[in-house]
Amino acid sequence: MADFWNPYAALSPGQRKALGIGAVAALLLLWAGLAASGWVSSNRLPAPWDVAAALSYLTWHEGESLLATATLWSLGRLVVAGVLVVAIGIPIGIAMGAAPRINAALSPLLDPFRSAPVVALLPILVMWLGIGEAMKIAFLFIGAVVYLIPMVRDAIRAVPQSYWIGARDLGATPWECVRKAVLPMAMPRIADALIVAVSVMWTYITVAEYVNAKVGLGQLIQNARRFSAWDQVFAGIIVIIALALATYQLMLFAKRKLYPWETHQ
Amino acid sequence: MSASAAPLVQHAEAERRNSISIVLKDIVQEYPAPGGGATRVVGGIDLALERPGINMLLGPSGCGKSTILHMMGGVRPIGVKTPTSGSVLIDGEPCDGAHDDSVMVFQRYANRPDLSVFENVAFPFRLKLWRQRLPEGEWRDRVTQILAAVGLADKKDLRPAQLSGGQNQRVALARALVLRPRILLMDEPFGALDAQTREEMQHLLVKLYNDRPCLVVFVTHDVTEALMLGDRVIVLSAQPARIADDFVIGEPRPRSGTWQRSSEAVKLEERILNQLHKVSPGKGSLRVTV
Ligand SMILES: Nc1ncnc2c1ncn2[C@@H]1O[C@H](COP(=O)(O)OP(=O)(O)OP(=O)(O)O)[C@@H](O)[C@H]1O
Numbered sequence: 311m312a313d314f315w316n317p318y319a320a321l322s323p324g325q326r327k328a329l330g331i332g333a334v335a336a337l338l339l340l341w342a343g344l345a346a347s348g349w350v351s352s353n354r355l356p357a358p359w360d361v362a363a364a365l366s367y368l369t370w371h372e373g374e375s376l377l378a379t380a381t382l383w384s385l386g387r388l389v390v391a392g393v394l395v396v397a398i399g400i401p402i403g404i405a406m407g408a409a410p411r412i413n414a415a416l417s418p419l420l421d422p423f424r425s426a427p428v429v430a431l432l433p434i435l436v437m438w439l440g441i442g443e444a445m446k447i448a449f450l451f452i453g454a455v456v457y458l459i460p461m462v463r464d465a466i467r468a469v470p471q472s473y474w475i476g477a478r479d480l481g482a483t484p485w486e487c488v489r490k491a492v493l494p495m496a497m498p499r500i501a502d503a504l505i506v507a508v509s510v511m512w513t514y515i516t517v518a519e520y521v522n523a524k525v526g527l528g529q530l531i532q533n534a535r536r537f538s539a540w541d542q543v544f545a546g547i548i549v550i551i552a553l554a555l556a557t558y559q560l561m562l563f564a565k566r567k568l569y570p571w572e573t574h575q
Numbered sequence: 576m577s578a579s580a581a582p583l584v585q586h587a588e589a590e591r592r593n594s595i596s597i598v599l600k601d602i603v604q605e606y607p608a609p610g611g612g613a614t615r616v617v618g619g620i621d622l623a624l625e626r627p628g629i630n631m632l633l634g635p636s637g638c639g640k641s642t643i644l645h646m647m648g649g650v651r652p653i654g655v656k657t658p659t660s661g662s663v664l665i666d667g668e669p670c671d672g673a674h675d676d677s678v679m680v681f682q683r684y685a686n687r688p689d690l691s692v693f694e695n696v697a698f699p700f701r702l703k704l705w706r707q708r709l710p711e712g713e714w715r716d717r718v719t720q721i722l723a724a725v726g727l728a729d730k731k732d733l734r735p736a737q738l739s740g741g742q743n744q745r746v747a748l749a750r751a752l753v754l755r756p757r758i759l760l761m762d763e764p765f766g767a768l769d770a771q772t773r774e775e776m777q778h779l780l781v782k783l784y785n786d787r788p789c790l791v792v793f794v795t796h797d798v799t800e801a802l803m804l805g806d807r808v809i810v811l812s813a814q815p816a817r818i819a820d821d822f823v824i825g826e827p828r829p830r831s832g833t834w835q836r837s838s839e840a841v842k843l844e845e846r847i848l849n850q851l852h853k854v855s856p857g858k859g860s861l862r863v864t865v
């Protein structure tokens with residue numbers, strides 16, 4: 311245990327897996343124990359096996375899968391909002407990072423939103439956009455883009471100036487320096503920003519579907535709550551967490567494949 | 576047709592490289608001092624470099640060597656007027672911004688970690704300026720040639736992280752020379768390398784220089800390096816920098832160990848060291864390698 315308090319100690323993959331699985335198993339055991347003991351009423355904490363049953367019910371019941379339909383709808387909203395975040399947020403972030411004047415003009419408009427309660431915007435969005443899909447997508451978009459833009463800007467600014475100077479000396483125009491020297495070097499961190507943005511959207515999906523969703527994971531949870539079906543509420547939350555985790559891992563994997571040079575720096 | 580045109584083109588190019596000059600006229604550089612006011616870093620330099628050759632710029636640390644080199648390259652620090660007064664003339668024309676006669680090589684080689692060795696060297700040809708000047712087939716040939724010349728032909732698909740420090744500096748050198756510049760500005764290019772690698776790189780530079788002579792300005796801390804490479808050695812004094820000494824070395828390159836130990840070389844070494852000790856007694860980081 312000489313390397314217990316050592317942030318640089320390398321764990322073997324086996325060790326890491328064992329510790330992770332162990333912790334999840336311990337939590338499940340604790341949960342099962344609490345539910346079985348009867349100390350906590352099943353109205354407050356559904357038993358793991360009840361949640362599992364609810365999960366199976368939602369996955370397949372009477373020839374339809376409520377879960378699959380809900381997931382597809384939520385995923386669809388997320389993808390549309392994600393495309394907008396990429397198409398609008400990333401260019402703005404790059405422009406702010408690359409041109410101090412643009413940054414000086416835009417950051418007072420954007421920075422406050424990072425600490426502002428985005429959820430409080432929901433009624434305003436309803437007022438402007440109604441209660442349909444546009445409102446939900448706009449909410450997801452705003453929630454994610456206010457994180458993404460400053461991160462993209464910082465990614466650009468974190469690129470050492472020597473690359474800019476070097477390209478300039480070789481005859482690049484200022485825009486070419488940004489486009490061909492600074493931006494490629496910032497891409498891994500921009501990818502990180504996108505991964506954070508997508509995680510943020512997963513956390514907001516239930517809120518986005520709070521108002522008048524006919525179908526979706528958030529709606530599924532809310533509907534279950536209305537009927538005090540806590541096992542289904544838990545099942546819905548677990549599905550969202552699992553999906554968020556899966557997207558995170560997938561994006562991380564894609565990032566490492568796209569920018570294999572990053573770790574060598 | 577091309578058989579007879581090629582030598583002509585080469586001849587014209589050599590001619591262009593032979594008629595080259597950098598003239599500094601009463602250059603003064605001041606930087607804003609931390610407590611307000613200004614610090615005079617360069618205090619009036621007149622210098623004329625008027626033919627191809629290797630010019631070594633030597634001086635104590637912080638005396639303004641990089642500042643002067645950047646001025647010659649037209650690379651301007653942000654928010655500072657460079658030079659404060661005086662003028663830099665390239666071929667008699669005032670130089671007041673980045674120009675494409677010169678290329679710089681830095682101590683930190685600034686290779687792109689995301690690009691292969693080939694793409695690092697080919698980088699200038701991804702820019703509009705050079706893409707317009709050379710057809711793709713031609714610049715690809717040039718990149719291949721220069722990679723062979725610096726001994727990296729078999730490493731062309733590796734990334735900088737997979738190379739040693741010396742090999743990385745070869746990449747940087749290749750990227751500069753692939754443009755066949757008339758002026759090559761080097762800021763302590765071999766300063767971060769170990770003694771043996773530094774010597775290899777010095778030999779490589781001499782070889783490449785002989786293939787295609789141009790006007791080289793080479794900043795160094797290393798007195799031995801100055802004596803081994805320089806056609807001309809310019810010694811600067813400490814802040815504010817002025818020219819403290821300026822002499823020519825006639826010995827042809829590559830200079831042997833025997834010459835290095837000759838009384839001529841030893842005298843020159845003492846001359847430089849005396850000058851540097853005079854301008855910065857006990858200060859500065861000078862190096863003499865044997
Ligand atoms: N942009 C700047 N703003 C303010 N001061 C500067 C700036 N650039 C350089 N200086 C100062 O000018 C002086 C000369 O700097 P310069 O980098 O030219 O020295 P140098 O001779 O190359 O030093 P070294 O041998 O350590 O590389 C230093 O004291 C440095 O602090």
Ligand SMILES: [Mg+2]
Binds near residue numbers: 640
């Ligand atoms: Mg310097």
